[in-house]
Amino acid sequence: MSLILGLEGTAWNLSAAVVNEERVVHEAEATYKPAHGGIHPREAAQHHAAELRGVVSRVLKSLSKIDAVAFSQGPGMGPCLRTVATAARALSLALKIPLVGVNHCLAHIEIGRWQCGAEDPVVLYVSGANSQVLAYRAGRYRVLGETLDIGIGNALDKFARHLGLSHPGGPKVEELASRGTKFIHLPYVVKGMDLSFSGLVTAAKDALKVGEEKEDVCYSFQETAFAMLTEVTERAVAHLGKEEVLLAGGVGANKRLQGMLQTMCCDRGARFFVPDAKYLKDNGAMIAYLGLLMFESGETTPIEKSAVKPNFRPDEVEVGWRTVALKALSERLEE
Ligand code: ATP
Ligand code: FE2
Numbered sequence: 013m014s015l016i017l018g019l020e021g022t023a024w025n026l027s028a029a030v031v032n033e034e035r036v037v038h039e040a041e042a043t044y045k046p047a048h049g050g051i052h053p054r055e056a057a058q059h060h061a062a063e064l065r066g067v068v069s070r071v072l073k074s075l076s077k078i079d080a081v082a083f084s085q086g087p088g089m090g091p092c093l094r095t096v097a098t099a100a101r102a103l104s105l106a107l108k109i110p111l112v113g114v115n116h117c118l119a120h121i122e123i124g125r126w127q128c129g130a131e132d133p134v135v136l137y138v139s140g141a142n143s144q145v146l147a148y149r150a151g152r153y154r155v156l157g158e159t160l161d162i163g164i165g166n167a168l169d170k171f172a173r174h175l176g177l178s179h180p181g182g183p184k185v186e187e188l189a190s191r192g193t194k195f196i197h198l199p200y201v202v203k204g205m206d207l208s209f210s211g212l213v214t215a216a217k218d219a220l221k222v223g224e225e226k227e228d229v230c231y232s233f234q235e236t237a238f239a240m241l242t243e244v245t246e247r248a249v250a251h252l253g254k255e256e257v258l259l260a261g262g263v264g265a266n267k268r269l270q271g272m273l274q275t276m277c278c279d280r281g282a283r284f285f286v287p288d289a290k291y292l293k294d295n296g297a298m299i300a301y302l303g304l305l306m307f308e309s310g311e312t313t314p315i316e317k318s319a320v321k322p323n324f325r326p327d328e329v330e331v332g333w334r335t336v337a338l339k340a341l342s343e344r345l346e347e
């Protein structure tokens with residue numbers, strides 16, 4: 013059985029974990045909280061550099077037999093990615109074990125499939141920087157629809173900041189929204205399968221300016237943005253004839269978003285999966301787990317190809333691990 017160390021640090025959360033095929037064996041994290049405003053990439057990277065030793069030693073203390081070290085190669089903030097990649101390279105060289113560069117978005121998806129037992133879902137991946145609808149087809153996760161400007165998490169964080177709330181804003185907007193009662197019309201922007209959220213943030217700020225209550229604006233913001241996301245997800249399910257929907261990314265913790273997707277799935281007879289909140293947000297276990305899948309299908313990353321990729325897209329990756337899993341399954345069925 014393989015034992016893989018995973019390092020995550022694309023943005024706010026520095027996190028390490030050790031996993032095997034069966035479970036998450038150890039995990040530890042250190043969270044960067046901006047003193048004011050949003051995430052500052054250089055400050056976050058300095059936080060990660062200062063905490064790396066402690067976080068890694070908490071998951072490695074009683075374990076010497078690690079088979080490979082996986083790290084988030086991208087997408088994410090350049091300074092944060094470089095800090096964590098440097099640590100991963102150093103560990104790989106010191107322990108004489110292979111390095112596995114992992115796509116952070118695909119790691120969000122694969123830990124969700126693992127934790128929930130989803131087989132072939134349409135994935136709604138909603139986090140700070142990203143908002144995408146994806147599905148696997150012919151060797152890759154295809155991006156079927158995505159935001160044309162900012163991610164939904166960033167939109168919520170920006171609006172929360174405007175309300176004077178600290179980062180991360182998503183949970184605070186959720187709390188205020190639960191007390192809102194009046195629906196205020198805000199721009200609903202779906203273009204084909206793509207989405208846009210920046211006009212929504214501006215319109216929500218304008219609504220406050222003309223005296224609307226912040227609870228009502230938060231409520232209307234969520235209703236509008238989440239209906240857009242649910243519409244695009246539903247269209248993907250309908251077009252592809254898939255029977256499962258998987259939620260991934262930090263915004264997935266939002267109960268109203270979960271509720272809308274659940275209703276849509278019930279109406280269509282699809283199954284809806286949400287992993288535990290700790291595996292929705294950024295976490296080291298997801299990097300270790302996708303690292304394990306890649307390592308076991310023979311995909312490792314030589315040092316000279318381990319440069320970070322701040323704009324690494326999920327559809328750039330040839331997915332070898334799913335075909336390996338399918339082959340293993342059909343062999344077992346033939347036995
Ligand atoms: P990525 O690199 O994948 O974009 P990320 O750095 O944004 O990841 P995540 O942990 O996946 O990190 O997501 C963080 C986002 O999730 C933040 O924008 C935060 O406000 C949002 N969020 C967290 N909890 C909630 C919630 N309950 N409702 C809405 N948004 C939430
Ligand atoms: Fe993330």
